[in-house]
Amino acid sequence: MAEHGPQNAPETPWWRSAVIYQVYPRSFADADGDGTGDLAGVREKLPYLAELGVDALWFNPWYPSPMADGGYDVADYRGVAPEFGTLGGAEKLIADALELGIRTIVDIVPNHISSEHPWFRAAVADPAAAERELFWFRPGRGADGELPPNNWISEFHGSAWTRTTNPDGTPGDWYLNLFDSRQPDLNWAHPAVREEHEDVLRFWFDRGASGVRIDSAALLEKDPALPDLAPEAVPNGGTHPYIDRDGLHDIYRAWRHIADSYPDRRVLIGEIWLPDTERFARYLRPDELHTAFNFDFLTCPWEPARLKASIDGTLAAHAPVAAPATWVLANHDVTRTVTRYGRADTSFGFAAKARGVPTDLDLGTRRARAAALLTLALPGAVYIYQGEELGLPEVEDIPVEKLQDPMALRSGGVSPGRDGCRVPLPWSGDAPPYGFSPAGAESEPWLPQPDDWASRTAEAQDGDPDSMLELYRTAIRLRRAEPALGDGELDWLPDAAPDTLAFRRGDGFACVVNFGLDAVELPPHTDVLVTSGPLAEDGALPTDTAAWLRV
Incomplete structure (x- = not known):
């Protein structure tokens, strides 16, 4: 397969300058009409993605899962969820995309698994099961063990510990879950956990995946003492009990060895949120990860001084390890760019996911268009979240009873969660489901689409020189043709x-x-x-x- 972009000399790895498109499978395209996007729908849209000009597709998890957290609760790392298709369908999608010059990056979720995974089902079925050593089971504190083992807080609100019930009905031990209670954390000190994930890497690389994106990459290792988290504790210096611990680097060195063992070397991409740029850069040393997401730029407000500082800081952090920077404006966790940039506070934090914040969508759209050209001109690789090329806004009026994100459900209504940026894409037509599902489909899309998206469909924007879609197509085409763009x-x-x-x-x-x-x-x-x-x-x-x- 030919390398994309004349700016890439043959010896230059493709991923240093790539435009990578993020596919959230549930919301991309529904081929079978059940209201859920699927891999067959993506295959049908490959010509659209090729015309957009992207070099690779990053897929959010497509594995069998109870979908307690949008597929990030994995029950089987080597399969495909029935609602998305089959393993054979995934292999066909990877091959078809390669025929069009588009590589595939799969999402690996190593910090935790689903409570429905066979390992965890065995662990909770018997307090003496060997599988309990694969997780973090501990007795509770208090007179009767009624208190969690420590004070750690879940990323989704509430305690990071869930108490089990013994087979005889009595209260049992607690297990650690830094996210949802249906996502028990794995114990990466156990060799079986490491061996399993190394085998999963080979499984997908053998099926043609060109790389993996590593979810929550800085969280895998925990302090075995599981100490209370001090109020002032921050992930700085490697002393935090579960963020950015030094042992992580041995894990990723082993992964890099596997990635480099393939003739067409595979790429490792980390999801790493760290305030310390020197600690961040350690993950990008030549024998560890190839790239990592740039969250500092993603969360920046629309202000020149702040953006310039972020750009300079990003390039400076990557320079010592000769790694390429990455740039992204949105993903499946953050408020969409058009909405965020139309607010008085244009930065992003999860606290900004709130209802009723005044938004000027015309202003936000104008800024999002400018931001697209800014990011596509910066050195390194660029990620585009599906629908950004259509200028989709955040959907902020989803009825409470239709919300599915555990971040919303566990917050007790404080947070609307992340469903607003996950609404199914509009492809054609003037009313829901806008071509997301085939004509005559009996099932509605899994999240409701707005009634005013007719002008935002891919069909409506195709060929319109003033549309967001044509701006992205033009910019990506110029980026590919321009020798100075991409890495450099x-x-x-x-x-x-x-x-x-x-x-x-x-x-x-x-x-x-x-x-x-x-x-x-x-x-x-x-x-x-x-x-x-x-x-x-x-x-x-x-x-x-x-x-x-x-x-």
């Missing part, structure tokens, strides 16, 4: 106007983004390659607009 160096333009970000890539390309209230004059150039919005009559760059220039 970035130089800030010294004479840039105030409240702008302006940088040069190579000898002949520049990107300028205007964050100010007034239009600004563009730097000297010979051609305007693309803009996120129309220029002023005098050729100036309006507010919240980006331009790619030949200089």
